Amino acid sequence: MDASPSRSRVHRLLFPLSAAVCAIALAGGCTATGPAAPAPEASVPGTAQGAVKRAPDDLQTAYQDVINDVLPSVVQIDASEGLGSGVVYDGRGHIVTNAHVVGDEKKFKVSVATGEATLSASLVSSYPEQDLAVIKLDDVPDGLKPARFGDAEKVEVGQIVLAMGSPLGLSSSVTQGIVSALGRTVSESRSGGGTGATIANMVQTSAAINPGNSGGALVDLDSRVIGIPTLAATDPQLGEGAAPGIGFAIPVSMVKTVADQIIEKGEVTDSGRAALNITGRTVVDDDYRPAGVALVSVERGGAAADAGLRPGDTITKIGSTEVTTITSLSEALANDKPGSKVTVTYTRDGDSRTAKVTLGEI
Template sequence: MDAFHFRHRSRRLLLPMTTGVCAIALVSGCSGEVSGSPEPGVTTTASSRQGPVSQPTGDAVGDLQAQYEAVIKNVLPSVVQIQASNSLGSGVVYDSRGHIVTNAHVVGTERRFRVTVATGEKTQGASLVASYPEQDLAVIKLDTVPKGLKAATFGNSEKVEVGQIVLAMGSPLGLSSSVTQGIVSAVGRTVSESSTGGGTGATIANMVQTSAAINPGNSGGALVNLNSEVIGIPTLAATDPDLGGGAAPGIGFAIPASMVKTIADQIVKLGRVVDSGRAALNITGRTVVDQDYQPAGVALVKVPSGGAAEKAGLQPGDIITKIDDTSITTITSLSEALASDKPGQNVTVTYLRDGQERTARVTLGEI
């Protein structure tokens, strides 16, 4: 299978990471397309079994264009540009009080930002409310709420379907208020970020995959459907190492709106996240290798008292090799195996202790 890299959509350094069977890195890529034409002297026709190829009427094209224009007019005023001292990204106005949701990797470790709103007013100052790197989300708040600030409408992630037309809005390459177009190309993806070079180390489940171009600076912006609803926050795009790190066209990922709302609501109301909804074994572990120096499992370094693993009888030194039917070879694969599970859910953990394979039934805790 081809190897790919994922890149953050803020303007940052190359960040290696992995997801599933793909090798990944977080930085920016650019989308491209390949066009072709028939060989000289060759006439191409549609298959007779498919019937004649229908062309969109002028009215249909005009209607779609009008719909695009309406969505952009409705949503773009809610998308802002965020500048930190060494990064640039995007954000989405969350409420009329000046709260803005963005990616944790956009804000990094900083607490003060400059925000350019789409209303054309001067740059506003903003402060960090809280960052939640575990889900690569953060909320900042404008010092002064400009007149006419418009909060975005967030859609229902459960209604997102493959094939839906979507628009990505943000500040790619510092070009504020930019829009790209594509479709939802997959749902339910699980992606893991690196914890080096500015990455959060988050493993994010149920990501929305899109063909809309996601470039540096798009991080934290809006992925929008034709109902003018934000269905996700663009976060990563893919590059192909075989192309010298060039873009793997049409492969971008957005955090689903449901998770954005879950995290942002808690930060706005409480100033922190108290209920992640994310399952955990409550352990500290490290990847171990076999005789051929290949990843072979996760060794438990610490098993805190009262945590899910300790309650199930797991001990420091045990090596986890499987969660239910999913093989575990690295810390990343362990995170991915748990990403779509819920606290309180029961799983079967296969592990090695003193060279002997054992199993334990574990009731998952919470991150």
């Protein structure tokens, strides 16, 4: 699955139960070690208000304080198809995780990362379009500790972050890195249980994340969750091997938007995601190269239908962005909002045409 703006690929981070022993053995060299201390009096990003100077001992203490504060709010989720992670969202037992962690299941076993007894949980709702889901503990234990969630507007490139979860089934695991980039648009495969979601505004991080980290917490040094680790990059030139230091987390703003609606209404009614309101398929040219998206159906009263598009048309551009596949179409729309106006270039009966489209909502 292609990742934009780069052409690296990404894979979901659910850890298959059947592969646990083998995967751990093969990935032994990737086990996270303790964070290396910077030079004395290094300038280190601290709070969102600005950088602070911390001596090595101070930075180590900060790491340990964050881990002690946040790790009790990170859980391991056991679904029949694999292991993933989750974050305690509130004191009523709601836990936010990835949609690909819960899959099609309704019941789960949950254990807090600090080792308490296994608890049972049930699905509240899943929103595959953003690869997010909420489950709820059937019985809420005393002392359940919700995580604190940060402000996406205050996340900055270079900020130190910790990734917490259950990579390769190893609960209570913590790795460290920085925010490498913001605003990435990344697409997930539908194969192997993936949702096929195209997600905008992802946080790119160098903190090591591996299968099993899905749904866990990406945390700043103020002990606030700033993202949900979801995808890791792979390099096709390495035979689909992992591309070290490139992982992606769903931004906290989208996490809160989706979780709040699911908890309040049982579903997502306002996605904030633009759509053409069509179903389509990738078509190829005479050289068998992807060449556009053919419309299979057009929703009556939807954005495409209102602009005059119809089944059989083939979309080749959104604005100035080339569209060659379903994935590239999703990526072209990912940063737009419902109600935005775009120019769609398409072919009909061999002729190239354009239409002004007011985008609908997923």
